[in-house]
Amino acid sequence: MPTNHQIHLDNRPTGEAVASNFKMVIAETPALQDGQVLVRHHFLSLDPYMRGRMNDAKSYAQPQPLGQTMGGGTVGEVVESCNPRFAVGDKVVGMGGWQEYSVVDANQPGALRKVDTTHVPLSAYLGAVGMPGVTAWYGLVKICAPKAGETMVVSAATGAVGSAFAALSKARGCRTVGIAGGPDKCQYAVQELGFDACIDYKLHKDAASLGRAIKEACPNGIDGYFENVGGMVLDAVLPNMNAFGRIAVCGMIAGYDGQPLPLSYPALILTQRLTVQGFIVSEHMEVWPEALNELGTLVGTGKLKPRESIAQGLAAAPDAFLGLLKGKNFGKQLVKLI
Amino acid sequence: MPTNHQIHLDNRPTGEAVASNFKMVIAETPALQDGQVLVRHHFLSLDPYMRGRMNDAKSYAQPQPLGQTMGGGTVGEVVESCNPRFAVGDKVVGMGGWQEYSVVDANQPGALRKVDTTHVPLSAYLGAVGMPGVTAWYGLVKICAPKAGETMVVSAATGAVGSAFAALSKARGCRTVGIAGGPDKCQYAVQELGFDACIDYKLHKDAASLGRAIKEACPNGIDGYFENVGGMVLDAVLPNMNAFGRIAVCGMIAGYDGQPLPLSYPALILTQRLTVQGFIVSEHMEVWPEALNELGTLVGTGKLKPRESIAQGLAAAPDAFLGLLKGKNFGKQLVKLI
Numbered sequence: 001m002p003t004n005h006q007i008h009l010d011n012r013p014t015g016e017a018v019a020s021n022f023k024m025v026i027a028e029t030p031a032l033q034d035g036q037v038l039v040r041h042h043f044l045s046l047d048p049y050m051r052g053r054m055n056d057a058k059s060y061a062q063p064q065p066l067g068q069t070m071g072g073g074t075v076g077e078v079v080e081s082c083n084p085r086f087a088v089g090d091k092v093v094g095m096g097g098w099q100e101y102s103v104v105d106a107n108q109p110g111a112l113r114k115v116d117t118t119h120v121p122l123s124a125y126l127g128a129v130g131m132p133g134v135t136a137w138y139g140l141v142k143i144c145a146p147k148a149g150e151t152m153v154v155s156a157a158t159g160a161v162g163s164a165f166a167a168l169s170k171a172r173g174c175r176t177v178g179i180a181g182g183p184d185k186c187q188y189a190v191q192e193l194g195f196d197a198c199i200d201y202k203l204h205k206d207a208a209s210l211g212r213a214i215k216e217a218c219p220n221g222i223d224g225y226f227e228n229v230g231g232m233v234l235d236a237v238l239p240n241m242n243a244f245g246r247i248a249v250c251g252m253i254a255g256y257d258g259q260p261l262p263l264s265y266p267a268l269i270l271t272q273r274l275t276v277q278g279f280i281v282s283e284h285m286e287v288w289p290e291a292l293n294e295l296g297t298l299v300g301t302g303k304l305k306p307r308e309s310i311a312q313g314l315a316a317a318p319d320a321f322l323g324l325l326k327g328k329n330f331g332k333q334l335v336k337l338i
Numbered sequence: 339m340p341t342n343h344q345i346h347l348d349n350r351p352t353g354e355a356v357a358s359n360f361k362m363v364i365a366e367t368p369a370l371q372d373g374q375v376l377v378r379h380h381f382l383s384l385d386p387y388m389r390g391r392m393n394d395a396k397s398y399a400q401p402q403p404l405g406q407t408m409g410g411g412t413v414g415e416v417v418e419s420c421n422p423r424f425a426v427g428d429k430v431v432g433m434g435g436w437q438e439y440s441v442v443d444a445n446q447p448g449a450l451r452k453v454d455t456t457h458v459p460l461s462a463y464l465g466a467v468g469m470p471g472v473t474a475w476y477g478l479v480k481i482c483a484p485k486a487g488e489t490m491v492v493s494a495a496t497g498a499v500g501s502a503f504a505a506l507s508k509a510r511g512c513r514t515v516g517i518a519g520g521p522d523k524c525q526y527a528v529q530e531l532g533f534d535a536c537i538d539y540k541l542h543k544d545a546a547s548l549g550r551a552i553k554e555a556c557p558n559g560i561d562g563y564f565e566n567v568g569g570m571v572l573d574a575v576l577p578n579m580n581a582f583g584r585i586a587v588c589g590m591i592a593g594y595d596g597q598p599l600p601l602s603y604p605a606l607i608l609t610q611r612l613t614v615q616g617f618i619v620s621e622h623m624e625v626w627p628e629a630l631n632e633l634g635t636l637v638g639t640g641k642l643k644p645r646e647s648i649a650q651g652l653a654a655a656p657d658a659f660l661g662l663l664k665g666k667n668f669g670k671q672l673v674k675l676i
Contacts, residue, residue, distance in 0.1 A: 252604070270589065270617075273617055278613075
């Protein structure tokens with residue numbers, strides 16, 4: 001069996017996450033038992049939710065156990081199989097974690113899924129045609145509930161979720177506005193992702209100033225907002241929400257290090273009769289087939305061309321992940337392992 | 339035509355509302371035109387939402403115009419009629435405002451409604467079988483969406499909304515917990531209104547301490563919360579919400595004077611996958627018949643016996659209203675005019 005490099009969570013962050021929270025470990029992959037397959041990972045997905053799991057706090061996700069391989073989505077190829085449903089050479093998506101190989105009990109529902117790479121590149125199954133894409137789909141379709149002509153806004157606009165959100169929202173005839181950090185991302189959002197406008201939050205010192213820029217970009221107000229960030233951005237968006245607006249709360253990355261992240265004017269939820277709903281896409285598996293079908297078509301027909309930030313080699317994963325938390329990535333953050 | 343005492347909004351509050359914001363005025367009632375009726379008010383309703391209308395700010399309600407009679411719900415008797423649908427002696431509920439008489443164009447939909455006082459006292463149509471009761475009904479039934487065995491919580495528990503909430507929630511088989519200010523109100527909530535428990539927020543200095551008391555009273559967590567208050571109370575409730583919990587935001591009286599009222603941990607909306615929804619009952623007229631029917635039955639059969647705080651005479655209205663904002667009332671606050 002091949003030697004397998006893994007990255008473990010060695011200790012929990014106090015405040016900001018740092019590279020020394022992680023440790024590289026070398027392990028042997030065990031011999032396969034009946035029903036199992038051995039997957040060689042081609043790409044590892046890095047996602048903001050992983051920061052939450054590094055804390056030992058009550059949250060929707062179980063904390064990442066110390067001394068074990070960091071969890072995470074992977075795409076790869078079956079290199080050995082003791083399962084009649086999977087053959088060597090099959091391209092698969094699963095939750096293999098931060099390591100080069102994984103042994104998967106492929107009979108467990110949802111543990112491993114074969115994918116077709118004829119029209120969709122393998123890496124896209126970790127992004128636009130994977131969990132981030134379905135996340136955008138659920139928040140937009142099921143919570144923001146867009147009607148043609150309405151205005152939809154998303155923060156972290158050029159990330160994996162934001163870029164899928166843009167394509168899905170434009171397909172529904174909505175004015176679609178992004179919020180992102182820096183002129184490059186904002187230009188890319190408008191020129192490549194199809195956003196009607198994109199606001200650079202880094203140009204604004206406070207929520208009032210950012211709020212004025214949002215107002216200018218959303219002259220008819222905001223009907224649906226998809227929140228990935230929290231903090232100042234949410235404070236700036238809230239006063240621009242139209243009556244009966246919908247807010248999908250998907251992430252609050254600004255607060256993942258544990259600092260207080262208050263919402264300054266919750267009374268706006270009342271005065272504007274807003275619906276604010278938190279969600280986790282893994283709890284809504286019933287929408288995945290419909291969502292993946294639409295997302296696969298958008299990617300296959302070139303209507304959604306999400307950008308990827310690719311780090312090379314497993315050892316680069318921690319730094320790439322820490323960069324993601326600071327918004328240094330540009331598009332879906334991946335680690336290429338092969 | 340009779341002489342009519344009115345209370346006008348004379349000037350807007352800066353910070354806390356004060357008695358000198360109001361002015362008593364004497365007016366003549368004009369002669370009736372075709373379709374109009376003259377109503378003599380028996381009771382005037384005082385409600386927290388009126389404080390919001392005293393500000394000249396963007397809100398769901400139009401600001402109360404200066405130099406005009408304060409708006410508000412009234413019940414009374416028709417004393418003169420130029421409308422075939424209303425006869426002298428009819429008991430009616432309407433929005434007559436802070437005055438002794440009103441001239442109503444009774445052909446306008448919703449302007450005036452005849453009520454039956456056989457089983458339900460006239461004043462109840464301003465409380466349990468009126469706007470506050472329907473408010474409790476909408477927030478509970480349509481937003482908190484209770485299932486038997488779940489835990490429902492309401493703040494301002496002994497007010498007009500809270501007491502109706504208790505009867506409606508108990509009727510649905512829910513553990514029903516109130517939050518109120520002072521031992522008298524808490525005792526009354528449990529002994530008379532049917533709450534399973536009531537927490538005195540005045541015993542607690544901060545949200546953490548209040549949160550522990552809530553946890554004790556809600557050992558299975560909270561599935562639905564009806565918010566009338568905001569601030570520290572909401573901060574104390576939020577960490578006790580169960581996954582997929584529902585919060586109906588009806589009022590944030592703690593912030594009506596304009597002081598900041600942040601929500602300390604909005605990230606809990608995500609981690610607990612909550613739905614937080616603001617609403618105004620007047621925008622949901624479609625539920626009123628069903629709600630009033632259930633509420634009328636609860637009152638008529640003695641299952642809902644809401645307490646009333648009655649101030650005597652129109653001149654007492656401003657002080658009674660200011661007391662209501664400070665929680666000095668005990669039950670539905672009314673002004674008796676006759």
